[in-house]
Amino acid sequence: MEPRARLEPTAVWSLVTGLLALGPVALVLGVVALRRTASRHTRGRGIAIAGVVLGVVGTVALLAVVAAVVLTTLATRPLPTDVAEPRDARAQQLVTGSCVASIPEDGPVGSVRVVPCADPHEAQVVTLFAFAEDAVWPGQQAADARVARACVLDESEVTAGVRTVTWSPTEQSWADGDRVGLCLAVVDGGGVTGSFLDGSAELP
Template structure:
């Protein structure tokens, strides 16, 4: 009776690394194991195939997680104070100085159109209010009130018809780490050029 072929250790390791979620490692080990099983006439082809399947699934999962993290980082990265060209952005990316083509309707705000302040626009972020990182959610009305208290125009701006709009974190965005409230100077109908921050704003 012929002796039983030895078990290919690389096949075992491909399965182990696949079970541990090390997808790319499991794929490489599975490929190596299949070649060795064929050339050395050892056992373990089934283990190598299982390791390869697990490795493929793990690699896809890692790619999805990596892509999600990159997209999340890009979606929350602060903008420069004055963007060089018009672009869409998430409200959480806005900083003091950003000019908005239009002001979205009342309600939760996600995507906005940010333009260079030299271009005609309807609003500009003029101040930010930062809640403490360890603060407890105060409730929507209290959050709105705190941001509103930091939102002040001078007499000349009020006389020219400028009004304020405040955007504060919602309970949902607060749970995701949002701690910034924004104060916007708004001229209904748009057509403003320049910046309220340096006194260069020209009203229509």
């Protein structure tokens, strides 16, 4: 009677790591196990194939998570104070000094067109209000009021027809970690060039 071939331990480990969602590890061990079962005439080819399958699935899932994290990071990374060229950005990326080509109608603000402040624009972020990171959602009206209190223009700007618009976190964006409210100086119709922050703003 011919003795039964030894079980390839690498195949077992590929399956175990695959079940533990260690995709890349399971994939590598599974490939190694397939080669060893062929060269050493050990058992476990089926187990190794299962490890490879789990490894592929786990690796794809891991790559998807990494890609999502990278894209989210890029989409929420603060902009420089004055961009070099026009670009679309999420409201959460705006910083004090950001110049906005035009502001959307009332309602949740998603993406806006940010332009160099030397280009004609309708609004500029002049103040940020940061809620505490551990703050409890205060309700939309209270959030709006807190941001509005930090949004003040000087008398000359008011006389020139500049008005303020406040963008505060919504309940949904708050749940996603948004804790910053924005105060924008707005000239209806646009055409402003320069910056309100350094006094170089020229109104149309």
